[in-house]
Every structure is written in structure tokens, then in C-alpha cells.
Amino acid sequence: MFVGKDIERLDALEKVMGRGVFAGDLTMEGMLFGVLIRSDKFHAKIRSIDAVDALSTPGVVRILTHRDIPGRNGFGIIKKDQPYFAEEHVRFPGEPVLMVIALSERIAREAASKVRIEWEEIAPVLDPFEAANSKVSIHKGGNLLCHKRVLKGDVNRGKEESDVIVERTYSTQRADHVFLECEAGIGYPDPSGRIVVISSTQNIHYKQKEVSQLLALPEDKIRIIQAATGGGFGGKLDVTVEGYAALGAFYTNRPVMVRYTREESMLANTKRHPLYMSYRTGAKKDGMLTFVEAKIVGDTGAYASYGEVVALRAAVHATGPYQVPNVHVESSMYFTNNPVCGAMRGFGIPQTAFAHESQMDLLAEGLNMDLLEIRKINALRKGSTTATGQVLSHSVGFYDTLKCVEPAWKSRNKKDNKGFGLGCMFYGIGNTGVPNPSGCHLTLNPEGKVTFHLGACDIGQGSDTALTQILLETLGIEKDSLELLKGDSDITRDAGSSSASRQTYITGRAVYEAGKKLRSYLEEKGIKKGRPLREICGEASRGGRIVFEGYFDPPTTSLDPDTGRGVPYATYAFATHMTEVEVDRSTHTCKVKKVHAAHDVGKAINPSSTRGQIYGGIAMGIGLALMEEFIPLKSRSLYTYYIPTSMDMPSVETYLVEDEEPTGPYGAKGVGEPALIPQAASIMNAIKDAAGVRGYELPCNFERLCLLAQRDKK
Amino acid sequence: MHRISFNLNGETTETEVEDYSTLMEMLREKFSLLSLKEGCGIGECGACTVLLNEKPVYACLTLAVKADGCDIKTAEYLSKGSEIHPLQKSFIKAGAVQCGYCTPGMLMSAYALLKNEEKPTDEMIREGISGNLCRCTGYIQIVEAVRDAAKI
Numbered sequence: 094m095f096v097g098k099d100i101e102r103l104d105a106l107e108k109v110m111g112r113g114v115f116a117g118d119l120t121m122e123g124m125l126f127g128v129l130i131r132s133d134k135f136h137a138k139i140r141s142i143d144a145v146d147a148l149s150t151p152g153v154v155r156i157l158t159h160r161d162i163p164g165r166n167g168f169g170i171i172k173k174d175q176p177y178f179a180e181e182h183v184r185f186p187g188e189p190v191l192m193v194i195a196l197s198e199r200i201a202r203e204a205a206s207k208v209r210i211e212w213e214e215i216a217p218v219l220d221p222f223e224a225a226n227s228k229v230s231i232h233k234g235g236n237l238l239c240h241k242r243v244l245k246g247d248v249n250r251g252k253e254e255s256d257v258i259v260e261r262t263y264s265t266q267r268a269d270h271v272f273l274e275c276e277a278g279i280g281y282p283d284p285s286g287r288i289v290v291i292s293s294t295q296n297i298h299y300k301q302k303e304v305s306q307l308l309a310l311p312e313d314k315i316r317i318i319q320a321a322t323g324g325g326f327g328g329k330l331d332v333t334v335e336g337y338a339a340l341g342a343f344y345t346n347r348p349v350m351v352r353y354t355r356e357e358s359m360l361a362n363t364k365r366h367p368l369y370m371s372y373r374t375g376a377k378k379d380g381m382l383t384f385v386e387a388k389i390v391g392d393t394g395a396y397a398s399y400g401e402v403v404a405l406r407a408a409v410h411a412t413g414p415y416q417v418p419n420v421h422v423e424s425s426m427y428f429t430n431n432p433v434c435g436a437m438r439g440f441g442i443p444q445t446a447f448a449h450e451s452q453m454d455l456l457a458e459g460l461n462m463d464l465l466e467i468r469k470i471n472a473l474r475k476g477s478t479t480a481t482g483q484v485l486s487h488s489v490g491f492y493d494t495l496k497c498v499e500p501a502w503k504s505r506n507k508k509d510n511k512g513f514g515l516g517c518m519f520y521g522i523g524n525t526g527v528p529n530p531s532g533c534h535l536t537l538n539p540e541g542k543v544t545f546h547l548g549a550c551d552i553g554q555g556s557d558t559a560l561t562q563i564l565l566e567t568l569g570i571e572k573d574s575l576e577l578l579k580g581d582s583d584i585t586r587d588a589g590s591s592s593a594s595r596q597t598y599i600t601g602r603a604v605y606e607a608g609k610k611l612r613s614y615l616e617e618k619g620i621k622k623g624r625p626l627r628e629i630c631g632e633a634s635r636g637g638r639i640v641f642e643g644y645f646d647p648p649t650t651s652l653d654p655d656t657g658r659g660v661p662y663a664t665y666a667f668a669t670h671m672t673e674v675e676v677d678r679s680t681h682t683c684k685v686k687k688v689h690a691a692h693d694v695g696k697a698i699n700p701s702s703t704r705g706q707i708y709g710g711i712a713m714g715i716g717l718a719l720m721e722e723f724i725p726l727k728s729r730s731l732y733t734y735y736i737p738t739s740m741d742m743p744s745v746e747t748y749l750v751e752d753e754e755p756t757g758p759y760g761a762k763g764v765g766e767p768a769l770i771p772q773a774a775s776i777m778n779a780i781k782d783a784a785g786v787r788g789y790e791l792p793c794n795f796e797r798l799c800l801l802a803q804r805d806k807k
Numbered sequence: 808m809h810r811i812s813f814n815l816n817g818e819t820t821e822t823e824v825e826d827y828s829t830l831m832e833m834l835r836e837k838f839s840l841l842s843l844k845e846g847c848g849i850g851e852c853g854a855c856t857v858l859l860n861e862k863p864v865y866a867c868l869t870l871a872v873k874a875d876g877c878d879i880k881t882a883e884y885l886s887k888g889s890e891i892h893p894l895q896k897s898f899i900k901a902g903a904v905q906c907g908y909c910t911p912g913m914l915m916s917a918y919a920l921l922k923n924e925e926k927p928t929d930e931m932i933r934e935g936i937s938g939n940l941c942r943c944t945g946y947i948q949i950v951e952a953v954r955d956a957a958k959i
């Protein structure tokens with residue numbers, strides 16, 4: 094009735110009317126504005142701060158530094174190592190040092206420009222290889238954040254058995270999220286003395302914990318509410334403005350708005366990790382893979398953020414969606430004085446996909462094999478064992494995605510400047526080898542409706558709508574009988590973060606569980622015998638509040654720290670993209686003309702929304718392959734950092750494979766990140782086909798294409 | 808301070824503005840027209856697009872005094888009460904709205920395009936919205952929405 098239908102987005106009406114309330118749109122009585130003053134140095138000691146002129150600017154209310162933090166001056170998803178305000182050192186350009194709070198944004202900015210900081214510069218460490226050997230230690234514990242390993246079989250045996258071995262090194266760039274809405278939030282004290290923050294965020298419950306630690310207040314004294322959020326892509330997972338808005342409200346006892354300009358957002362937000370990936374891959378004459386050996390080195394920037402997760406995910410997914418008997422992956426992540434890299438759509442896998450998909454093409458070339466064929470032969474399927482030793486027993490629709498693009502692949506017409514490329518991927522849904530549960534609950538209200546309490550953050554991906562569809566399907570009631578209360582830490586259970594493509598699958602299953610409980614209650618009360626819902630709700634709410642809870646934690650195991658063996662994810666999404674490009678050899682530009690995108694999503698709860706994710710992922714993949722590159726202190730605005738426009742988009746054909754996941758709600762898995770992951774890889778392979786040159790660095794922009802062509806001529 | 812008068816979303820209005828105020832500041836702060844958004848502040852993203860004498864302009868780059876004697880339309884103009892414009896309807900139907908931050912600006916560019924071109928080709932639509940960035944949708948469902956609206 095609801096699942097599998099193109100139900101219109103719940104929030105679309107208010108958004109087309111321009112009534113969506115984003116955090117930066119809020120105004121409150123007596124509202125103040127906070128503006129941060131940041132380091133413009135990569136690595137320095139703070140000698141002195143002169144804020145006298147700033148403080149005496151009319152309209153300035155207060156200046157806050159690390160000394161004003163009542164609790165912990167540190168946040169981070171795994172390690173709490175990133176200070177809200179620098180203490181003695183700054184470790185990257187953009188690191189906040191203090192905040193000016195004033196009556197208006199204009200005054201706060203003017204005052205902020207008057208703050209003088211005297212620095213003592215320290216030699217910066219700017220790449221991870223330097224970090225590995227440098228005498229300069231960015232943190233007390235040294236420059237290595239983490240080291241991950243995945244071992245399977247015996248790669249030496251694999252090498253002996255190989256008829257062809259391909260060895261190459263790939264590197265990828267730092268990239269910015271460019272969510273269209275920059276970070277914004279307002280903090281205020283509520284009448285009961287609690288601190289409330291309304292912000293643009295991907296996870297309210299995590300931020301509640303961080304703010305409570307910052308202010309040294311119990312968690313129940315902090316309330317986080319999600320405003321309409323203008324995109325996230327991972328960049329609004331870490332604490333952004335929440336800490337500052339809360340601290341401002343704590344000290345001034347008034348509402349304090351903190352909203353970043355694009356320039357500030359680009360200085361502040363976490364980036365996609367640049368990875369350096371050295372691969373050795375072997376295959377037999379018949380195309381069967383014999384081994385993968387990979388050494389991955391990443392630059393996590395100045396603080397840990399999600400760096401450890403990216404290192405681990407890259408290692409676990411390093412083989413790509415193929416059966417490989419012998420695997421050895423070493424993956425390390427180093428601190429540098431670059432901007433902090435964190436979670437960004439794909440968590441390292443768009444990078445490794447570029448490497449393993451290039452390797453697949455090179456192997457096929459070496460064996461004189463068809464590029465689709467070599468992927469079909471090696472495809473993970475039911476019963477396959479992954480690099481971590483996990484046996485895939487269900488919902489492995491990878492082969493089907495290859496079959497979807499096969500007709501287009503076979504009928505491709507390679508000529509002149511046109512070329513075609515394939516890119517494949519698998520992606521584990523949810524967090525890696527750690528518990529990552531979601532909860533939700535349902536109540537019945539006196540007006541005769543079911544109230545759906547949802548803690549998952551819709552950041553534009555459409556989770557509110559998809560999860561509502563799951564609930565309506567489970568309950569068998571009409572849309573009008575449901576009221577959605579969401580995104581408020583006071584009234585919802587922790588549903589984890591909107592990341593790792595996990596909300597439809599994990600929270601979706603929790604919603605399904607809660608729905609089932611309520612459904613049997615309604616049946617017990619005679620709904621099937623024609624008793625109206627309104628009456629049952631009325632009766633129930635008179636007798637006190639009944640709560641129907643849903644909870645789901647996907648069945649995973651932790652990974653062995655030495656070998657990486659285990660079950661990191663309960664389920665995986667799979668995809669194949671086939672891309673057609675045209676390379677202009679005189680201008681060295683590449684235009685993406687057409688993409689065939691086949692995705693095994695388990696079940697498309699809302700096919701139109703699922704396609705929307707795929708289209709958006711393709712756009713971001715084009716950016717990653719051809720234009721986006723964040724250079725610290727140079728990429729300062731959308732004038733110096735380009736993202737794809739409507740003119741850069743190809744036409745897209747989507748194919749939805751629905752190999753249902755038995756633990757997912759109605760079989761659903763996830764699609765948010767998978768949509769992006771294979772795109773850059775398929776473009777790079779298509780460029781090789783079109784222009785005869787293979788790029789090993791992303792982005793393959795005009796300069797790099799020009800260089801490749803020149804080298805080719807020689 | 809300048810006293811200016813202009814037509815705003817179909818009604819004549821007057822106000823006082825500083826010479827340095829932008830059209831965006833004026834519309835958002837003085838008239839609480841919150842549909843227009845700031846995505847960059849320097850004329851690169853189009854989230855602040857409004858119509859000045861029926862032509863799309865970046866409100867972040869336009870001085871407020873320029874509105875004097877002109878006709879200004881924002882996305883609020885498109886709906887009357889709960890009655891929404893066919894273009895808005897087709898945006899909803901085609902799935903052209905994800906986070907929605909780009910949507911009002913996108914609508915205004917599309918509205919201006921359809922005023923001039925009754926039956927635009929996909930290429931014309933893509934060109935018409937090329938000054939509006941969207942990071943979520945990949946533009947495809949937006950182009951579909953505009954194409955569908957043009958049929959009506």
C-alpha cells in the first residue's frame with residue numbers, strides 16, 4: 094500500500110513554498126550573534142591575543158575563549174581531541190580561537206576583525222608520508238592516528254598462481270561537502286534553566302552528549318532540536334556550531350545565533366580524506382582474481398574526527414565487490430596540519446573504488462578480456478566469502494547489477510572521442526563492526542491519531558518519508574491517521590546518526606518492530622472488526638500513556654585487530670555504473686554524456702526518492718572525478734571551489750535491483766552513499782577508453798588531463 | 808538612508824534602506840521573506856535568486872536601492888494561501904526537492920524561464936537553471952519538474 098510507492102515527500106510542500114524553517118531563518122527575542130575568530134596558520138603557538146579593541150566596540154556583549162569552557166574543551170566522535178577553542182596551539186588553518194558575541198551579526202564581524210593574534214609559527218606537517226617520519230609531533234601521542242589490517246589466505250601463494258599482476262598507485266584529493274546550507278544554529282536558555290540548541294545537524298542525540306560535556310551539565314539539561322537541514326553528506330555529523338551557540342547562551346542567558354558564511358564553512362567543515370593507495374592485484378588466465386595487496390595511507394588532518402572509520406572502511410572494502418582468495422591490506426591514517434577530514438559520503442570507499450576498478454580494467458587489458466566479463470567472473474554472490482571472512486548468505490544482488498548494464502555495454506559504440514567505462518562497488522550498511530542501534534516509539538493521542546516519535550535526522554535524503562511509509566505499511570492505516578514528531582532529543586529515542594546509509598535499514602527496522610507491536614494491539618482492540626482507530630486511541634489515551642517501542646541493532650561482530658576478520662556489517666549494497674564520456678583533445682576537457690546506474694537496494698521503499706539519491710550521487714561523483722579539489726587557504730569560496738552545475742549532468746538511466754535483505758524493513762538496505770561510490774571510478778575508466786590515457790590522481794581536471802595527454806605523446 | 812518604493816510580490820510598498828544594504832538583507836530582514844537563502848553571498852550559488860522586473864537576479868549581489876521603482880518577486884509570490892503554482896506542484900511530484908535549500912531560488916529561475924519560453928527543450932531548462940547550484944538532486948528531477956510544468 095505504501096512501500097514501493099512514489100509517495101510525495103512530507104516536507105516538500107513547505108519547502109516549495111519557501112516556508113521550510115532552516116536554523117539561519119530563526120529569530121528570537123533578544124537574540125545575539127556569535128562570530129568565531131580562527132587561525133590562518135597551519136601550525137603555530139599562540140603568543141598573545143589582543144581583543145581590547147574588539148571588546149570596546151559598541152554592541153559587543155562578550156568574548157569567549159577556552160578559559161570560559163566549564164566542562165571539556167574537546168569533542169570528536171571517537172577521540173575527544175578537537176578543541177572548541179585552541180588553547181596554546183593551533184593545528185590547522187581555520188581552527189577557532191575565540192568568539193565575539195554582539196547585538197548584531199554585522200557588529201560581531203566588525204569586532205572580530207579587530208582581534209589581533211600574535212603567532213609563533215611551527216613548521217607544519219602537510220602530508221601523511223612526511224607525518225610518518227617527521228620530528229614534529231602534532232599531538233602528544235605522535236602523528237599516527239591508527240593502523241588497520243585485513244588479512245585473508247596467503248598473498249604469496251596468490252602471486253605464484255597469477256598469470257598477470259598489475260601494480261599501480263592511486264591518489265585522491267581533499268574535497269569539501271558544499272552542503273548548500275552552511276552550518277547554523279541558535280542556542281538559548283529555556284525557562285526551566287536548560288540549554289536548548291536548534292541547529293542544522295545529522296544527529297541530535299550525539300550532540301546532546303557533547304554539549305553536556307562541554308557545559309558540564311547533565312544530559313537532561315541539554316535539548317537539541319534539528320531545524321530543517323540543507324544537506325549534510327557527513328559534514329554535519331561532527332559538532333559544528335552547536336557548542337558555540339550553547340556556550341553563548343550559557344554565558345549571556347540570551348539566545349545566541351551562530352551561522353557560518355560559505356568562507357567560514359569552508360574553513361571549518363570536515364573534508365573528504367585524501368588517500369594514497371598502492372595496489373598489487375593478480376589474476377589467472379581465465380580472469381579469476383588470485384590476490385589483492387594494498388597499502389593505503391590517509392591524511393586525516395589535524396584532529397581524529399572519523400579518520401579511524403575511514404581507514405577501517407577503506408581496508409575492509411579494498412578488494413571491491415569481488416571474491417579474492419588472498420588479501421593483505423594495510424591501512425594507516427596520519428595526523429597532519431591540514432583541515433580536519435571527517436565523514437563524507439562514502440567514508441573512503443569512493444577513493445578505493447577508483448583504485449580497485451582501475452585495477453580490474455588493467456587486469457582485463459593484460460588478459461585481453463572484456464571489462465564486464467572479468468567483473469562477472471569475480472563478482473561476489475550468494476555463498477561468497479569477503480576479505481574479512483564473512484560469508485554472504487543473502488541479498489547479494491551484485492551480479493544482477495552487472496546484468497542490468499550488459500545490454501548497454503554490449504551495444505556501446507566506441508568512436509572518436511567517445512569512451513565507455515565501468516565502475517562497481519559494494520558498501521557495508523551501518524557502522525563498522527560496532528553496535529549501532531536505532532530506537533523509535535509510537536504513542537496514541539487523544540485526537541485519535543498514532544504519534545510517531547522519530548529521532549532520525551532527515552537532511553534532505555528523505556528518511557522522514559521513507560520511514561513513515563514503512564510505518565504506514567506495517568500498521569495498515571491511512572496517512573492522515575499519523576502524526577510525526579521528530580528531530581527533538583526531548584521526545585524521541587536515539588536513532589543514531591544519519592550516516593553510513595543506515596537510516597532506512599536500521600531505523601527502518603526499528604520502526605517496523607514498533608509498528609508490529611502497535612498493530613497487534615490495534616487488532617486486539619478490534620480494529621479488524623471495524624472498530625475505528627479514533628475510538629481505540631481515545632480509549633487508550635484515557636487509560637494513561639501506552640508506548641510501543643521499536644529497536645534494532647544489526648547483527649555484526651567486532652573485527653579482529655590483527656587480521657580484520659569478522660562480520661563488520663549485517664548487509665551490503667551493490668552497484669554498477671556504466672559511464673559514457675567525451676574527451677575533447679584540444680581543450681582537454683571531459684564531458685560526461687550518459688550514465689547507466691544499477692543498484693541493489695534490497696527494496697526501494699520510495700523509488701522516486703531512491704532515484705533522487707542516485708542522481709545526486711552521480712553529480713557528486715562527477716565533481717570528485719573531474720573538478721573538486723580543496724586546497725587549504727586557496728579554496729575559500731564557491732568562486733575558487735567548483736561543484737557540478739546542471740550543465741555538467743549527463744542523462745541517467747537507473748536500474749533498481751531488489752534482492753531483499755531479510756533483516757531489513759520489507760527487504761530494504763541503503764542507497765545514499767552507494768549512489769556516489771562507483772561514479773568517479775567509472776569516469777576514469779571511460780577517459781582511458783576515450784582518450785587512451787589513464788589517470789592515477791583525482792580529480793582528473795583540465796590540468797591533469799592536459800599533462801596525461803602530453804606524456805602520452807612522448 | 809534611502810527611501811525607496813517598489814512593487815513586492817504584487818503589492819506596492821515603501822521602506823528605508825542603507826546604501827550598503829543588499830536586496831537579500833532587505834527582503835529577509837525587513838520583509839521577513841525567508842524563502843531566499845544565502846548559500847555563498849557572492850553570486851555563485853543562486854540560492855538567493857529573486858525576480859527584478861521579471862529577470863532573475865542574485866539578491867546577495869544586488870543593492871537594495873536598486874529595487875526603487877521596480878517589480879520584485881520572491882518565491883512567496885508563487886502561492887496564494889494554500890493554493891500553489893503549477894511549477895511548485897510539479898517540483899513536488901517529480902521529487903525535485905531533497906533538502907530544499909536551493910528550491911526557492913531554483914523555482915524563481917524556472918519561473919522566469921517559463922515566462923519567456925512556453926515549451927523549452929531540456930537543454931534550455933538546464934541552461935536556465937545553470938546559475939542555481941543544487942548539491943542534493945543532481946538536477947535531473949528538477950529538469951523533469953520544469954518540463955512537466957511547461958506542459959500545463
Ligand code: FES
Binds near residue numbers: 853
Ligand atoms: S547567496 Fe546569492 S548567489 Fe549565493
Ligand code: FES
Binds near residue numbers: 906909910
Ligand atoms: S535540494 Fe538540497 S541543495 Fe538542492
